[in-house]
Amino acid sequence: MRRxxxxxxxxxxxxxxxxxxxxxxxxxxxxxxGDEPCEVPAELVRVEATLPHLSDRLRAGNPVKIVAIGGASxxxxxxxxxxxxYPHRLQxxxxxxxxxxxxxxxxxxxxxxxAQQMLERFPSDVIAExxxxxxxxxxxxxxxxxxxxDDFAAALQAGIDELKARGIEVIYMGAPLTxxxxxxxxxxxx
Numbered sequence: 001m002r003r004x005x006x007x008x009x010x011x012x013x014x015x016x017x018x019x020x021x022x023x024x025x026x027x028x029x030x031x032x033x034g035d036e037p038c039e040v041p042a043e044l045v046r047v048e049a050t051l052p053h054l055s056d057r058l059r060a061g062n063p064v065k066i067v068a069i070g071g072a073s074x075x076x077x078x079x080x081x082x083x084x085x086y087p088h089r090l091q092x093x094x095x096x097x098x099x100x101x102x103x104x105x106x107x108x109x110x111x112x113x114x115a116q117q118m119l120e121r122f123p124s125d126v127i128a129e130x131x132x133x134x135x136x137x138x139x140x141x142x143x144x145x146x147x148x149x150d151d152f153a154a155a156l157q158a159g160i161d162e163l164k165a166r167g168i169e170v171i172y173m174g175a176p177l178t179x180x181x182x183x184x185x186x187x188x189x190x
Contacts, residue, residue: 051169054133063102066090067129069118070137070173074109085109087135106131114142115155122162134163137173 057064068087072078076085091105108125110118115138126134136159142152156172163170 065131066105066133067131068135069108072111119155119159133169135171139174
């Protein structure tokens with residue numbers, strides 16, 4: 001029997017990823033980068049890997065490029081506008097936190113693409129940008145279209161392997177986290 005991708009099976013795909021940083025983004029004021037403390041219950045924050053290349057560049061004050069590739073949440077369509085898209089909000093937050101570091105967050109979102117379709121765009125939309133970090137938001141379209149779990153996992157693993165081989169760090173963002181972002185969740189920790 002062929003297995004279909006569903007929210008409960010997403011964990012299997014994530015376990016294949018190995019050293020991918022899985023970063024929870026927690027609820028604070030909808031205002032971007034507000035001064036309110038970010039109080040997050042421990043069970044909502046799980047970081048299984050660090051981002052040493054990004055951290056090193058930020059500490060040294062060297063230029064940082066982050067590529068966000070994904071679907072409607074990445075483009076801002078799910079949030080209501082480009083200004084509410086998480087890449088734009090991330091750019092604003094990082095500019096505030098690191099005012100002397102040149103940081104660029106590049107938005108390469110295309111709604112309704114599967115992980116495999118995004119992977120096919122990696123050469124032109126990700127690798128060509130020479131990022132230190134890639135935030136990959138995928139999984140919703142695969143689930144809606146009934147993509148086989150093994151096919152989804154293979155596309156995800158191929159993308160992760162390609163990024164790791166090039167020394168590019170990656171954060172995977174799945175469907176549940178993108179839903180939280182649409183509701184104003186913005187607390188980030190590096």
